[in-house]
Amino acid sequence: xxxxxxxxxxxxxxxxxxxxxxxxxxxxxxxxxxxxxxxxxxxxxxxxxxxxxxxxxxxxxxxxxxxxxxxxxxxxxxxxxxxxxxxxxxxxxxxxxxxxxxxxxxxxxxxxxxxxxxxxxxxxxxxxxxxxxxxxxxxxxxxxxxxxxxxxxxxxxxxxxxxxx
Amino acid sequence: xxxxxxxxxxxxxxxxxxxxxxxxxxxxxxxxxxxxxxxxxxxxxxxxxxxxxxxxxxxxxxxxxxxxxxxxxxxxxxxxxxxxxxxxxxxxxxxxxxxxxxxxxxxxxxxxxxxxxxxxxxxxxxxxxxxxxxxxxxxxxxxxxxxxxxxxxxxxxxxxxxxxxxxxxxxxxxxxxxxxxxxxxxxxxxxxxxxxxxxxxxxxxxxxxxxxxxxxxxxxxxxxxxxxxxxxxxxxxxxxxxxxxxxxxxxxxxxxxxxxxxxxxxxxxxxxxxxxxxxxxxxxxxxxxxxxxxxxxxxxxxxxxxxxxxxxxxxxxxxxxxxxxxxxxxxxxxxxxxxxxxxxxxxxxxxxxxxxxxxxxxxxxxxxxxxxxxxxxxxxxxxxxxxxxxxxxxxxxxxxxxxxxxxxxxxxxxxxxxxxxxxxxxxxxxxxxxxxxxxxxxxxxxxxxxxxxxxxxxxxxxxxxxxxxxxxxxxxxxxxxxxxxxxxxxxxxxxxxxxxxxxxxxxxxxxxxxxxxxxxxxxxxxxxxxxxxxxxxxxxxxxxxxxxxxxxxxxxxxxxxxxxxxxxxxxxxxxxx
Ligand code: SF4
Ligand code: SF4
Ligand code: SF4
Ligand code: FES
Ligand code: FES
Numbered sequence: 001x002x003x004x005x006x007x008x009x010x011x012x013x014x015x016x017x018x019x020x021x022x023x024x025x026x027x028x029x030x031x032x033x034x035x036x037x038x039x040x041x042x043x044x045x046x047x048x049x050x051x052x053x054x055x056x057x058x059x060x061x062x063x064x065x066x067x068x069x070x071x072x073x074x075x076x077x078x079x080x081x082x083x084x085x086x087x088x089x090x091x092x093x094x095x096x097x098x099x100x101x102x103x104x105x106x107x108x109x110x111x112x113x114x115x116x117x118x119x120x121x122x123x124x125x126x127x128x129x130x131x132x133x134x135x136x137x138x139x140x141x142x143x144x145x146x147x148x149x150x151x152x153x154x155x156x157x158x159x160x161x162x163x164x165x
Numbered sequence: 166x167x168x169x170x171x172x173x174x175x176x177x178x179x180x181x182x183x184x185x186x187x188x189x190x191x192x193x194x195x196x197x198x199x200x201x202x203x204x205x206x207x208x209x210x211x212x213x214x215x216x217x218x219x220x221x222x223x224x225x226x227x228x229x230x231x232x233x234x235x236x237x238x239x240x241x242x243x244x245x246x247x248x249x250x251x252x253x254x255x256x257x258x259x260x261x262x263x264x265x266x267x268x269x270x271x272x273x274x275x276x277x278x279x280x281x282x283x284x285x286x287x288x289x290x291x292x293x294x295x296x297x298x299x300x301x302x303x304x305x306x307x308x309x310x311x312x313x314x315x316x317x318x319x320x321x322x323x324x325x326x327x328x329x330x331x332x333x334x335x336x337x338x339x340x341x342x343x344x345x346x347x348x349x350x351x352x353x354x355x356x357x358x359x360x361x362x363x364x365x366x367x368x369x370x371x372x373x374x375x376x377x378x379x380x381x382x383x384x385x386x387x388x389x390x391x392x393x394x395x396x397x398x399x400x401x402x403x404x405x406x407x408x409x410x411x412x413x414x415x416x417x418x419x420x421x422x423x424x425x426x427x428x429x430x431x432x433x434x435x436x437x438x439x440x441x442x443x444x445x446x447x448x449x450x451x452x453x454x455x456x457x458x459x460x461x462x463x464x465x466x467x468x469x470x471x472x473x474x475x476x477x478x479x480x481x482x483x484x485x486x487x488x489x490x491x492x493x494x495x496x497x498x499x500x501x502x503x504x505x506x507x508x509x510x511x512x513x514x515x516x517x518x519x520x521x522x523x524x525x526x527x528x529x530x531x532x533x534x535x536x537x538x539x540x541x542x543x544x545x546x547x548x549x550x551x552x553x554x555x556x557x558x559x560x561x562x563x564x565x566x567x568x569x570x571x572x573x574x575x576x577x578x579x580x581x582x583x584x585x586x587x588x589x590x591x592x593x594x595x596x597x598x599x600x601x602x603x604x605x606x607x608x609x610x611x612x613x614x615x616x617x618x619x620x621x622x623x624x625x626x627x628x629x630x631x632x633x634x635x636x637x638x639x640x641x642x643x644x645x646x647x648x649x650x651x652x653x654x655x656x657x658x659x660x661x662x663x664x665x666x667x668x669x670x671x672x673x674x675x676x677x678x679x680x681x682x683x684x685x686x687x688x689x690x691x692x693x694x695x696x697x698x699x700x701x702x703x704x705x706x707x708x709x710x711x712x713x714x715x716x717x718x719x720x721x722x723x724x725x726x727x728x729x730x731x732x733x734x735x736x737x738x739x740x741x742x
Contacts, residue, residue: 040346050330051354055346059335 004029005042019057022047023064032068032109040066062116070105070112072150075129079118082125090126091115093140097147110154111147171237186228186239187215195241198250198279200257200367201316202229205681207325209317213253214279217241225249251283258288262311270369273677276314277368302352304529305374305522306360308344313370315341319362326666328641329472331356355475355738357640359468359664360522360546360673373522373674377553379543383514384427391514392430392502393423394494394573397438398520398584398670399547401690405676405683406551407561412686414694417566422559423518424567433569434517435576437494438583438592440712441465442703444729445487445589446596447720449659458482460635460650460657463589465489467527468664468673470733472640477647478735483660486730488540490583491517491524492533494573495540496728501716502573514542518550520584520672523664535728546674575708578698585688586638586668587614587621590661594625594634595702602628609701615692617667617685620645622657632658639666 008025022043027035035043035058044051058064076082076091091102094113098106102115121127124136130146168179173193180189185208187197201212210230217228220238225246228239240246258280265271300308315334320343323332331354334343345354363371383391404415423431449461464470464485473480488496494517499510517524527533528541545553554561569575579595582588591611598606613623614634619642622635635657637643643662649655665671667684670691695701703709717725 037347050324050333052330052333052335052344052346053324056333056335060337 001036001038002042002045005039006046009043009046019043019047019049019054020061020064023054023058023061027064031071033071033073033112034065034068036068068105068109070110071154072110072131073112073114073129074147075114075116075119076102077117077119077121077125077127077129078115079122081122082127085125087126089140090128090138090143094128094143094147097144111150169233169235169237171233171235171239173239174242180233182233182235184233186217186219186226186231186233186237189233190217190228190239190241197228197241198254198282199229200275200279200314201318203318203321203365203680206318206321206365209321212257212314212316214250214257216246216249216253218243218246251285254280254283254285255288255290257314258285259290259292260294261314263288263291264312268312268369269372269375270312270677274369275367300350301374302350303356303358303374303526305358305525306351306356306363306371307374308351308371309369310342310344311370312368313343314368315343316367317343318365318367319343319371322361322365326639326641327357327359327361327664328644329355329357329359332362355472355736357468357471357475357664358523358526358673359640361665363522363673364675364677364679373546373549374525375549376525376543376545377549377556380516380545380553383516383543386514388512389514390429390506390508390512391427391516392432392498392573393428393516393518394432394434394437394491394498395419395423395518396434396491396520396584396669397581397588397691397694398668398672398675398687399518399550400581400694401584401670401687402520402547402675402679403551404561405678406547406554409562410686411683412688412690414690415561416694417568418561418564420567420569421564422554422561425559425564426553426557428516430570430573431567432494432498432573433576433580434490434494434519435580435583436573436706436708437490437497438465438580439577439703439706439709440493440497440729441487441490441583442579442589442592442596443709443713443720444493444725445485446593446600446703448485448487449593449597450600451721453658460655460660461485463661463663464731465583465589466523466662466664466669467521468523469640469643469662471523471526471736472643472664473647474734474736475738476644477651478737480647480650481733481735483650484733486732488533488729488731489524489527490580491519491544492527492540492731493729495528495533495542496536497712498573499536499538499540500728501712504716505572510536510538513538515540516543516545517541518545518547520547520669520675521665522546522673524674532731535731547676548674551676572708572711575706577703577706578695578701579703580706581691581694581698584669584691585615586663586666587611587616587636587661588668588691589663590614590634590636590659592703593659593661596704598625598627599702599704604628606702614661617681617688634659634661636661638663638668638671640664 040054044054105112119129121134127136167182169182198214201209208230210227215228216225218240297310320332400416404413462483495515498515503510525544528544533540579592614636620637624633670687671684
């Protein structure tokens with residue numbers, strides 16, 4: 001972990017890099033899409049700040065997760081414009097396809113589902129965000145298709161073995 | 166000094182430029198409410214209770230963070246200001262346990278005082294908030310997150326004065342908490358238990374673990390011979406608990422008050438400080454003569470010891486093996502004193518009164534029992550002792566003067582200055598100089614190591630050889646020196662480190678309201694004690710001379726080593742590496 005973090009911090013210009021950027025990069029490098037306690041310690045060491053400063057920033061920004069998540073993160077907007085544009089049907093379809101509710105992780109560790117407020121994509125509501133990609137003007141069928149392609153992609157790469165921690 | 170003209174509540178006044186509205190109001194007789202503001206800290210401006218109106222600005226502004234400017238028109242007493250401030254305080258109170266009657270901070274709580282000052286009668290919308298557990302994990306401190314108003318004052322001192330970095334604000338919105346990472350307990354992080362966060366906190370959210378009951382119990386037990394030792398810096402701070410000016414010297418009244426509490430003997434940690442100088446001075450000489458590890462670093466400050474054990478364990482061989490005066494006293498009380506008084510050491514109960522929360526931790530260290538009995542049985546902070554005096558209705562200011570008991574109450578001026586930054590160094594140099602040169606030191610004051618500068622470097626001529634010394638107080642400054650040693654860039658021979666700013670007089674167990682200005686007053690107080698002392702060099706203390714003759718033989722003798730020296734533990738959790 002220390003080596004991974006050291007490299008990320010090094011690439012970002014050492015101790016001067018903004019903590020949030022480092023946290024995001026470390027999170028991206030984590031198979032479970034989160035910042036572990038070990039990573040918090042490693043970042044603190046590499047950047048020579050206190051552990052609780054790192055934790056403070058990590059716990060402040062909703063973009064950072066301090067708990068393991070699925071390798072992929074699906075965020076569904078729960079605000080009014082998306083609600084009016086048929087969010088409920090999308091949510092139902094996704095939950096059914098994944099077999100989990102919002103706030104949960106699929107048993108294979110592949111996908112986390114989160115309900116958030118506004119993705120900044122109101123102009124094409126209803127919208128979801130898969131990792132860094134926004135999908136707008138969605139139908140339930142399209143949402144299900146997106147999930148299936150994520151699964152397919154993963155099993156092609158890994159022959160179906162579960163996601164590591 | 167340039168000034169600006171401003172108007173406060175319709176009155177036109179000139180004030181210095183580059184000051185805040187809050188400071189300008191203060192200069193003109195108005196104390197604005199404040200909570201997150203602290204005179205020694207940088208501006209945080211998160212509580213908003215200091216709001217005032219400034220003409221031309223739509224919103225109220227925070228007076229602690231807004232600078233005055235030419236022609237500024239400020240109103241502090243409008244209905245709008247009053248209404249806003251009361252609403253803000255009401256919101257804080259709605260979230261706050263209504264426990265002032267039994268709260269340790271009650272008498273001196275800034276929030277309670279503010280509520281009283283604003284005449285808060287009823288609090289609307291009191292929430293039944295979930296009670297969070299207290300952190301009782303260390304022998305020194307208690308954290309009560311329920312009373313925390315999230316002002317960030319503790320985090321500021323922990324990160325910027327001490328640079329230990331334990332407390333910080335986490336999460337967002339309603340879940341904000343000021344805690345160690347992951348809400349860990351203090352025992353599971355590298356907290357040094359200095360208690361500087363206690364002094365910084367405006368409310369009762371962090372405080373000393375109260376040991377007064379232990380002491381009441383011992384005092385009430387007829388089978389116990391209860392002796393008390395008082396640290397140097399307590400004599401110049403205890404009177405503040407009884408509304409005397411900061412730094413007032415109250416040694417004799419303190420002794421009388423302790424007798425009134427019922428202690429069998431009232432002794433002085435200063436005695437043990439003189440003993441420490443004998444041991445540590447000779448350790449320095451021995452290391453110089455035998456090519457031992459240098460620089461030698463002092464070991465009297467338990468917060469400092471815990472810090473180096475966590476953060477720079479590879480430098481531990483530099484630390485003097487001498488126990489602190491508190492522990493040396495305990496070891497002597499249960500060996501030498503037991504012998505000369507004919508009292509079974511198992512019946513002796515040693516209480517110390519310390520300016521320090523880390524001393525509670527030090528006394529509880531498992532290795533501190535070289536006489537076969539725990540060196541020190543209970544440690545009270547200055548604040549706890551003040552509470553005991555008040556509990557007994559002792560009218561401190563009108564007491565007659567008392568004198569310490571012999572022999573463990575006899576001391577010199579050199580011991581008194583142990584309580585200030587640079588004092589251990591100065592006391593050691595007085596003795597080492599005379600031992601090395603065989604000559605009488607004419608000028609006792611080593612002014613190069615005095616004062617509030619964070620790191621003080623100086624050099625002393627010891628019979629022909631120049632010896633470089635350095636003094637640091639506050640752990641951020643200690644860290645600078647440790648980094649220099651680790652980098653091989655420090656050519657000092659002897660280094661004094663005290664954990665707290667100003668030394669023990671600024672310790673985390675001292676009366677509330679310990680600001681840097683107050684610290685300076687207490688420093689003056691201790692230098693005055695030294696100035697007026699009959700004896701001012703540790704090696705001239707007749708009680709110490711007799712102790713060596715009759716019991717210890719010589720500094721660094723096998724008996725001394727057994728009872729007065731100790732070992733350290735690597736506690737590194739790889740905080741820095
Ligand atoms: S911290 Fe202050 S306001 Fe809160 S219960 Fe204690 S005395 Fe009262
Ligand atoms: S006791 Fe000292 S090190 Fe511990 S949290 Fe408080 S200020 Fe920080
Ligand atoms: S513990 Fe005290 S100083 Fe720290 S944030 Fe809470 S109220 Fe402020
Ligand atoms: S409301 Fe759904 S993206 Fe903004
Ligand atoms: S005292 Fe000014 S905002 Fe807290």
